[in-house]
Amino acid sequence: MVWQDGKQSQLFSHWLRDHCQMPVSRNENNGQRLFSIIDIRKDLYIEEVTQDSEGNVCILFQPENHLSVFSQDWLRKNCYDLNNHFDDRSEKNKKLWQKNTFNDGVPKISYNYFHQNIEGKLQVLCSIRDMGFCIIKDAPTKEGQVLAVIKELGFTRETNYGKLFEVRTEVNPNNLAYTNMGLGSHTDNPYRDPVPTVQLLHCLESSTEGGDSVLVDGFNAAKILRQESSDNFLTLTKNWINFRFKDEETDLRSRVPMIEVNDNNEVIKVRYNNRSIDTINLPAVKIRSFYSAYRHWGEVIERDQLKITFQLLPGEIILFDNTRVMHARTAFSKKGKRHLQGAYADLDGLYSLLNILQSKQ
Ligand SMILES: [Fe+2]
Structure with missing residues (x-):
């Protein structure tokens, strides 16, 4: 032709x-x-x-x-040789970012604009697709609000933590998230198959000192790792490891790579969670190279220039792509109250709505 x-x-x-x-x-x-x-x-x-x-x-x-x-x-x-293959999860189709991308502050979309307008929903959805996260501000500080937001965008992913989960300090918690400890950068639930691909956190109350939120673009971190050592990058894509979560009623296990690539060698998913890595079980000849790649990956993720840090204020809801963006929080004081409600959803439902809304424009 x-x-x-x-x-x-x-x-x-x-x-x-x-x-x-x-x-x-x-x-x-x-x-x-x-x-x-x-x-x-x-x-x-x-x-x-x-x-x-x-x-x-x-x-x-x-x-x-x-x-x-x-x-x-x-x-x-x-025609197959003149069009890019479709992959809305690929790093190639994302806007990668780091700390100085947001020198003018992290963008926020008002709840009313999101709730009342198709353009507002499109802004939220495009932000999640392109940047991997979005912050909605001035939402009602009502319990369960996070589920109402999901309903406008897609479907809730119910898990062993329930339809929604409370993030506040607990006595004898089954997860360190429910303490006042700082948490290093991580993706949620790598032990689950399939992993929930969207996470939401809604701040209902925050009067403690500390407890700042931190986000890292995991695709950008993977890109930096690949630039600095293609061997280490390859090691983390080729050596799969076990993750596990266990309490009295639940025992979830997975075996997955920390960096997942598609058939064109483009990053499509990252996983990192020091709390839930299970026994690392690899052939003896691979264990040293795995550990140096794992350390390198951990160091890149914790680099200050990659992190954005902000306080999630009451009425703010953060939504992020849990296959791409890592989140962390700093430790907070025992005085005062900090109460967040979280829930999971999935990217396919969000992308579907985005495609439909865009096709109607
Ligand atoms: Fe988390």
């Missing part, structure tokens, strides 16, 4: 037949394919390609004598 913009493509006969858009091949209402790969003949070939009066490309396939008509527009938009 020679396109109108002068570019050229060679399109494989089986790909063209497989992507036939005719009513015999696709359901007219939902566009879903009506046949499978094994229905396409192995000895398929193209006998003839012509153009109709409207400029559509008509392809006659033999030996089945099947005619497919493609619009040039569809072919150009879908």
Whole structure:
């Protein structure tokens, strides 16, 4: 094919037949394919390609004598060698950031703007997709508000912690998150499969000293690690480790890499949580190189220039991509009260709404 913009493509006969858009091949209402790969003949070939009066490309396939008509527009938009592959999780499609990206302050979107306007929802969703996080300010400081926010964006992911969880100090907590200790940068629940991909934290009350929130762009940290040592980067993508959470009623285990890449070697997920790494079990020849890569990764994540630090104020809700953004909090005083409610949701629901809202604009 020679396109109108002068570019050229060679399109494989089986790909063209497989992507036939005719009513015999696709359901007219939902566009879903009506046949499978094994229905396409192995000895398929193209006998003839012509153009109709409207400029559509008509392809006659033999030996089945099947005619497919493609619009040039569809072919150009879908042709596999001129379009980037789709991957809305890839680092390639994100805006990576670090501390000085937000020298003018961390952006916040007002709750009313989000709640009452499609543009407000789009801003929140685009911010989560592109930056990996968003802060909503001036939300009602009402218990359960975090679930109402999720309802506007997607679906709650219920876990063993419930539909929502309380983050405040507890006696004999099952998780160090429920103490006044500082917590190092981490992603939540790496022991869960699949991991919750969105986390929300809503500040209801905060009168303690300390307890600041810290965020790190894990994709940026992975990029820096790869620049500084491609060997260490590779080690963390190729050596999978165990994570575990255990209390009286729950025993969750996973085996996953700390840095996950797609088939184009682009980062799509990161995991880091020193509290829940289980026994590291790797072949003896790999253990030293794993530990030096793991240490390097930990050092990059804790670099000050990568961290944004702020106080989550009452009425503020932070939403973040738990496959990308690491969060931490500084220790806080025992005097005063600090009460957050958290919940999980998933990126697929959020991206779905974003796609639908954008297609209506
Ligand atoms: Fe956490």
